[in-house]
Amino acid sequence: MKLKKIFKLISASFTFLFVTGCSSWQSDPQTTVNPKSDMANIIQDLYVLVFWLAVVVFIFVMGAILFVSIKFRERPDRKAQQFHGNTKLEIIWTLIPILILLTIFIPTASAIPKIKSDAPMNAMQIDVTGKQWWFEFKYPDHDITVANEIHIPVNKAVNFNLASSDVIHAFWIPQLGGKVDMVPGHLNKMWFTPNEAREEAYLGQCTEFCGTSHANMLFRVFVDEQEDFDKWVLLQQKSANAAISxxxxxxxxxxxxxxxxxxxxxxxxxxxxxxxxxxxxxxxxxxxxxxxxxxxxxxxxxxxxxxxxxxxxxxxxxxxxxxxxxxxxxxxxxxxxxxxxxxxxxxxxxxxxxx
Ligand code: HEC
Ligand SMILES: [Cu+2]
CATH class of the missing domain: 2.60.40.420 (Cupredoxins -  blue copper proteins)
Known part of the structure; x- marks a missing residue:
């Protein structure tokens, strides 16, 4: 009776976690599990691999504990006992974790150089400066400077040159790429190729605590079709309108x-x-x-x-x-x-x- 209750509680908690976890992951503009660029896909593949390995380990360990504690529990006709030493068993439980770690290590070691690689020569350049508490974006090739909201064309590589003018910030657009620190006096780089143009912005966020309004330090990336991007550039290149009213x-x-x-x-x-x-x-x-x-x-x-x-x-x-x-x-x-x-x-x- 008691055992049944515990099982019910466990399965109810799992269902709850599963439902709350899944209901928002696709639509949330800051989701990490719905990648929309080459680099974010590489990270996602690693994440999925580690996630399912962890699920298997979890189920195996929990199952083994349940099995052992039920099967070998103390009963009126049987006393619980301790056992010591079992070479075969010890070799197995050393080898299995090594295999699991290798399964994680090999794809990780091959992903890191890809993410850290230099952008292709024809990548669009954007210079980003983190400031307390906003982002300045310069497009050296287009001669425009904007704050906190940028547009980039779909299916074109973009290289971000990341700097800071005060304290350490960090640059992260969960669906597209990151996170890379923005360090005063040091230039970091990050690049990716976005693969889905959409009306809704991709949300970015400073992810290194940088003072009082750190949590209010966001930015937005709009991935446009090429012609929309060109229109946006033309608008930003114009001088300001004179007042009308x-x-x-x-x-x-x-x-x-x-x-x-x-x-x-x-x-x-x-x-x-x-x-x-x-x-x-x-x-x-x-x-x-x-x-x-x-x-x-x-x-x-x-x-x-x-x-x-x-x-x-x-x-x-x-x-x-x-x-x-x-x-x-x-x-x-x-x-x-x-x-x-x-x-x-x-x-x-x-x-x-x-x-
Ligand atoms: C001493 C410097 C200073 C002066 C003077 C100043 N601002 Fe600002 N302003 C800032 C800073 C710094 C920010 C960025 C704040 C942030 O987002 O953390 C800002 C942000 C803004 C923003 C938001 C911009 C954006 O893209 O997020 C507007 C709009 C603005 N200021 C308008 C004005 C107007 C209008 C005046 C004059 C009445 C003015 N500011 C005077 C420093 C100044
Ligand atoms: Cu910050």
Missing amino acids: ELAKKGEELVLKNPAFITDNGTALGCATCHKIEGTSAMGMIAPNLTHIASRTTFAAGRYDINRENLIKWISNPSQMKPGVSERTGGMPIYENYLTSEQIEAIVAYLLELK
Whole structure:
């Protein structure tokens, strides 16, 4: 009776784990088990091999324990006993693990050089810099700089040159490739060829703890058909749009004309000190390029959707949306201390026209 209950409990827990594990793995944009690039496939094959070996070992060990503890349990007519020494058995249980480890080691040793190999000569280059707490992407061949959201063409090799301008970050796009550290003063490389274009972004994430907002340091990779990618490049290469609506024109003036915002409460740096808006006087180099900010889907390192409410909250007090952003040196000021809500709304109207 008791034994039956235990069996029921075990099989119920397995079913639960299986169902919860399987329900999300295919659709989750950050899943590790649905690879969409050559490199991610190599890693997946290793993972699957190790997983099933582990399942076999688990079932064998658990089965053996159950079998032995039931078959040789103490009964009224029989006492349990200890045994010592059995050379044959000891050789077998030394050989089996060696065989299992070899089965894992050989494919691993042949996979590592493939993943670590240099990208093909014609690979597209993207220079990535990790910063507290966002990613800057430069396309040297196309002369564009963007933040936190990139597009790459399907079935073309892409080589990422990974650097950091402050602390150690790490670069990981679970469905495509990674994880590789981004170390200050040292260039690391990673490459892959994506094999599925899709509307939905592939989610990336910093995977090395890098301070207060580490968990808010995401990025998005859009894998496009070649012609969509070319369109995106053309758009990003253009200078920023001039403001159109009256409100946006006011915002543009505030963003561009002010080296600083001076109010009764004190002085805050103007946006142009830190941000670049191509084709305008905003030439800042230390913060995300805002030239086509409204062509992205998210901001603040992939943390928030781009819309009026979110951007108003952001300009008012970035630290409330992303802890630590205003507190760090070179961090974005809390503008609600310096600007009226009308001014902030005008600035946001301008940002939303930067398509
Ligand atoms: C002292 C430097 C500094 C100033 C001045 C500054 N910012 Fe920022 N801003 C930053 C930094 C750093 C980030 C990146 C924060 C993060 O995501 O961790 C940022 C992020 C942003 C973002 C999100 C960009 C993205 O792609 O994720 C917007 C929009 C923005 N700032 C607008 C403004 C506007 C508008 C002003 C002027 C009213 C301004 N900033 C002034 C440093 C600054
Ligand atoms: Cu991090």
